[in-house]
Amino acid sequence: MGCLSCAALARTSTEVTLRRRESSSIPIEAETISPDRFRGLSETQIARLPAYYGRRLVTLGDLFEIEGVHTDQIGVEGDVSHVKKIGYGMTRGSLTIRGDAGPHTGALMSGGELTIDGDAGDWLGAQMKGGVINVMGGAGNFVGGAYPGEARGMNRGLIVVRGNVGQEAGLRMRRGLIVVLGATGDFPGAHMIAGTLLALGRLGPRPGAGMKRGTIVALGEAPELLPAFRYSGTFEPVFLRFYIQHLIKEGLMLSQRQLAGPYLRYVGDFNELGKGEILVHV
Amino acid sequence: MRGILGGRVYDPANGIDGEVRDIWMRDGRIVPADEIDPQGAETFDATGLVVMPGGVDIHSHIVGAKVNVGRKLRPEDHRGSERERRGGYWSGSGYTVPTTHLTGYLYAEMGYTTVMEAATAPLVARHTHEEFADLPIVDKGAFITMGNNHFLMRAIKEGRREEARDYVAWLLRASKGYAIKIVNPGGVENWKWGGNVEELDDEVIGFEVTPRQILETLGWINDELGLPHVPHIHGINLGRGRSGRTTVESIRALNGRRAHLCHLQFLSYRAGKGAMHLSDAASVAEAVNTASNLTVDVGQLVFGPATTMTSDGPLQHNLHKTMGGRWVNDDVESETGGGIVPVTYEPTNPINSVMWLTGLELFLLIDDPWRVSLTTDHPNAGVFVHYPQVIKLLMDSAYRAEMFAGIHRRARKGALLPELEREYSLYDIAIVTRAGPARSLGLRNKGHLGPGADADATVYEEKADKEEMFARPRYVFKDGGLVVRDGELVAAPQGRTLHVAPAYDSAIEERIREHFREAYTVSFDNYSVSEEELGRNETVPCDA
Known part of the structure; x- marks a missing residue:
């Protein structure tokens, strides 16, 4: 894993670069933009991969100028804020979006590094099973969440969002770590099964609603807690020190002192299993 | 005019067992060769191929x-089960609960041309028919749930059998149904009070009738009306450890009256240690073997995702408590109830493993294939697209042994299945997937390839792997037209809705109108589904 904050600057000659030919509000579905699919393909072969432009089946070549070969490092340029599913299910390599990303980016990914210079849409890293997603801007709703009807959201991996995120970040999350430097929307960590949601900014209302287990850490303003959570002591969680060490190594500008406790520990949601915790920084 | 020439024909209803025959079709019917002028006919070379009537599914949701x-x-x-719109066909999606068009396409692509919807509450029959109108290719009909109907139970209690009979006739016409369906008689009504029935002589709360009386009366009514099918029965205690014993008692209670017992696998268990179930297929099959009045379908379990859905409300509540997941509970006014619970059947689960082998034991222990239909009670025990896998399990004992080795050890212990070496032949398969269900349904033009039959036929390429063979027919014909070639759709015409119109004394209507005024949220006049609402349809005659 490289330095996250430098990833955006890295632009090596070994990369395949896709440049969106035009700006358009027509939704595009392009799960073919993935290191797994590009591996070993020439420019012409990549240009032939399918994508949907609205309901029309087109090729990546119709939508993007493509440059570079034989690599699992991908750069995407131009306006792709209406392109869905970039890096969907990727298992390896690196993918850098030099601008805003559309919905479902990095959903179901299980490995590799995904970097977004701008903002990400809804369902960022939904149900991801591994790898790292690093967003320089903000993200939409359901970061690392579970799709409707599915039992589990994110299950391993790391998502870092430097800006704000929308509602229900970490919905039904099962494992892994989500770090939000900005504010979180309503119902952060709703129905969490396990895993950790680290909120450095303001934690949104009704955090951890329906959570069974897992940890929500609130470093910003004291959040408004649901009545189904109970105070259970004040302490200095050791695990947080290790998490912060890891994040600093990943390139995040954090300091141990900034996050040193103590923390008030609340447990809940007692409408469910009640083994979840919300740690509120004092 | 079309001909399927030189194929090996399996047409059990006409006693044809793999003999090389030419099949001719004209105006949607099978016609004898001597009535055909082969000049100008479109012909399909079936040399070396297997020809069967179109598949008939007797029980599917x-x-x-x-x-x-x-x-x-x-x-x-x-998600992950989408079909794109292409070539003028509809898009669709869904694995255990596919959308309407996709359901028709998938059945046809598997060589099936007739499918029966196994449970429709009369109050929501209009919804069933609206979806039938969007379900292409196959012919279809709906069974109407009556085992917990207030009007009927009151008539039974008060000993007014003729009134009950006329009501059933009226109800079948009003709902444009095909057959009488009975689900957990009395138990669904008791569930509305938080209870159930466990014995044939338990009382239905508020009606002072018993499951036995409901079965007996509806059996009598079915014969009186001369309906083409027989009462289609989902018995009491489904899914329970004592269900095998109850099934044997119910067979005795029918006392020689004709009936069809559906998804028998779910009703053929005995209790094991703790919460464990064991197969009671041996005693159930023995009872079925001696009761020539009965036909059954198996409801074979297929490992993987399923969606259980039934009018049996209390059963679904139990299942929900076991599974812990989503649950829908439904109350259909004075008619019936219902529930839905998604499940996934795993070979690593001991009870699922027992359910799997119980179904296969029933298939192998019931001697007369004419009285057993192949079903998975779609989507309750498995999705219908897996019928080819069930066929392979029946035809290939080595494959069966291989799968048996992979199920849970507690289910393997002491199981009868490994001792059963019977293998179904292609002729047997043609019976359990075509001729048998058509005969049980009373569909005289279905399930065979004799002159006058509906020109529904499927042509397979014989392969050692029977699952592969039955999953992808070479040709499928519906009403004499080609609908599938090499497993791919080439046309999607609209099939027929099959329904019955038994006669009744119209004096009953005033009493029913009265009942509607006191018990229904809809008015009598808005209740009946008219024939104009059906689109292409056919009234199947009654014998009375």
């Missing part, structure tokens, strides 16, 4: 209110 609630309950069921 494909349309209507509860299937649609299942679709809405399971958005995850649609």
Whole structure:
């Protein structure tokens, strides 16, 4: 894993670069933009991969100028804020979006590094099973969440969002770590099964609603807690020190002192299993 | 005019067992060769291929209110099972609960041309027929649930059998149904009070009738009306450890009266240690073997995702408590109830493993293939697209042994299945997937290839792997037209809705109108589904 904050600057000659030919509000579905699919393909072969432009089946070549070969490092340029599913299910390599990303980016990914210079849409890293997603801007709703009807959201991996995120970040999350430097929307960590949601900014209302287990850490303003959570002591969680060490190594500008406790520990949601915790920084 | 020439024909209803024959079709019917002028006919060379009548599914849940609630309950069921719109066909999605058009396409692509929707509450029959109108290719009909109907139970209690008979006739016409369906008689009504029935002589709360009386009366009514099918019965204690014993008692209670027992696998267990179930297929099969009045379908379990949906409300509540997941509970006014619970059957689960082998034991222990139909009670025990796998399990004992080795050890212990070496032949398969269900349904033009039959036929390429063989027919014909070539759709014409119109004394209508005024949220005049609402349809005659 490289330095996250430098990833955006890295632009090596070994990369395949896709440049969106035009700006358009027509939704595009392009799960073919993935290191797994590009591996070993020439420019012409990549240009032939399918994508949907609205309901029309087109090729990546119709939508993007493509440059570079034989690599699992991908750069995407131009306006792709209406392109869905970039890096969907990727298992390896690196993918850098030099601008805003559309919905479902990095959903179901299980490995590799995904970097977004701008903002990400809804369902960022939904149900991801591994790898790292690093967003320089903000993200939409359901970061690392579970799709409707599915039992589990994110299950391993790391998502870092430097800006704000929308509602229900970490919905039904099962494992892994989500770090939000900005504010979180309503119902952060709703129905969490396990895993950790680290909120450095303001934690949104009704955090951890329906959570069974897992940890929500609130470093910003004291959040408004649901009545189904109970105070259970004040302490200095050791695990947080290790998490912060890891994040600093990943390139995040954090300091141990900034996050040193103590923390008030609340447990809940007692409408469910009640083994979840919300740690509120004092 | 079309001909399927030189194929090996398996047409059990006409005693044809793999003999090389030419099949001719004209105006949607099978016609004898001597009536044909082969000049100008479109012919299909079937040399070396296997020809069978189109498949007939006697019990499947494909349309209507509860299937649609299942679709809405399971958005995850649609992801990954999408079909794109192409070549003038509709798009669709869904694995255990596919959308209507997709359901028709998938059945046809598997060589099936007739499918029966196994449970429609009369109050929501209009929904069933609206979805039938969007279900292409196959012919279809709906069974109407009556085992917990207030009007009927009151008539039974008060000893007014003729009134009950006329009501059933009226109800079948009003709902444009095909057959009488009975689900957990009395138990669904008692569930509305938090209870159930466990014995044939338990009382239905508020009606002072028993499951035995409901079965007996509806059996009598079915014969009186001369309906083409027999009462289609989902018995009491389904899914329970004592269900095998209850099934044997119910067979005795029928006392020689004709009936069809559906998804018998779910009703053939005995209790094991703790919460464990064991197969009671041996005693159930013995009872079926000696009761020539009965036909059954198996409801074979297929490992993988399923969506259980039934009018049996209390059963679904138990299942929900066991599984802990989503649950829909339904109350259909004074008619019936229902529930939906998604499940996944795993070979690593001991009870699922027992369910799997119980179904196969029934297939192998019931001697007369004419009285057993192949079903998975779609989507309750498995999805219908897996029928080819069930066929392979029946035809290939080595494959069966291999799968048996992979199920849970507690289910393997002491199981009868490994001792059963019987293998179904292609002729047997043609019976359990075509000729048998058509005969049980009383569909005289279905399930065979004799002159006058509906020109529904399937042509397979014989392969050592029977699952591969039956999953992808070379040709499928519906009403004499080619609909599938090499497993791919080439046309999607609209099939027929099959329904019955038994006669009744119209004096009953005033009493029913009265009942509507006191018990229904809809008015009598808005209740009946008219023939104009059906689109292409056919009234199947009654014998009375």
